[in-house]
Amino acid sequence: MAVLMSELQPDDPPRTPTVSLRRSSSLLAAPTALRHPAHSAARTAFAECYERIMPRLVVFVMRHGADSHQAAEAAQAAFALAWERWESIEHPHAWLRKVAFRQLLKLREQREHPAEELPDPPGGLCPAQAVELGAQEALILRVLRSLPMRQRQAFAWTFDGFSPQETAVHLGMTPEAVRQNLARARRSLKQAWETMKEQDT
Structure with a gap:
């Protein structure tokens, strides 16, 4: 649990997921119809x-x-x-x-x-x-889907390195509301992590 909870601390630098990324030609090629x-x-x-x-x-x-x-x-x-x-x-x-x-x-x-017919993806x-996604990240995403949106937002912004004050400005909330929603999200994540460990034993 120590590893998971250390990742949830707002003062920790954000971690970049392991991704193999190829540039999207449809985006970086800059279609001439768009300003650039x-x-x-x-x-x-x-x-x-x-x-x-x-x-x-x-x-x-x-x-x-x-x-x-x-x-x-x-x-x-x-x-x-x-x-x-x-x-x-x-x-x-x-x-x-x-x-x-x-x-x-x-x-x-x-x-x-x-619509009647959806366009193909680019x-x-x-x-x-x-x-x-590692086991912890997959668990976090699964638990977050079950939480109210405000808790998801508070967690997502904090996890990416934004302070409660910065998050509050971007979300139109008070810093205290951000902290409260973040605390609730962390409690849910901690309970889910403990449950998963018990099931694995």
């Missing part, structure tokens, strides 16, 4: 950000209850929007997480009211297909 960063340095910064953040962004969305395909789709959509306005985004780490979550909600709404390797 005017300077080569900005385009390089975007590509580096994509390679570094994309795997963690997919898992961040999964911690809100999404399956791997929904998470990858929401994360890709967030980066596509970021590409169009990259030079105006001041805090990309927080911006991408907020937009990816909104894209997840939009995807869920579309699933509830499906080409390239889905980043989530290569995410290798």
Whole structure:
């Protein structure tokens, strides 16, 4: 349990999941119909950000209850929007997480009211297909799916290195509400971990 709970401490640096990631040509090739960063340095910064953040962004969305395909789709959509306005985004780490979550909600709404024919997903390797989840991470995702959304959000932002004060600003909550929801999520995770250990013995 010590290993699991040490991962839940807000002061710990965020851990990057093991991911084999191939650039999505549909995103980084920048379709001509979209605006794109005017300077080569900005385009390089975007590509580096994509390679570094994309795997963690997919898992961040999964911690809100999404399956791997929904998470990858929401994360890709967030980066596509970021590409169009990259030079105006001041805090990309927080911006991408907020937009990816909104894209997840939009995807869920579309699933509830499906079109007659859904378009095929874009080409390239889905980043989530290569995410290798350990037993602890799989347990965390399973437990989080059963929790209220506010608890999922508090945990996901904290796990990615945001303080309660920063999380409160991005979620429109008070820092105390963030701490309370985080504490409840941790209690649920601890109980689930203890139950799993008892079943394994």
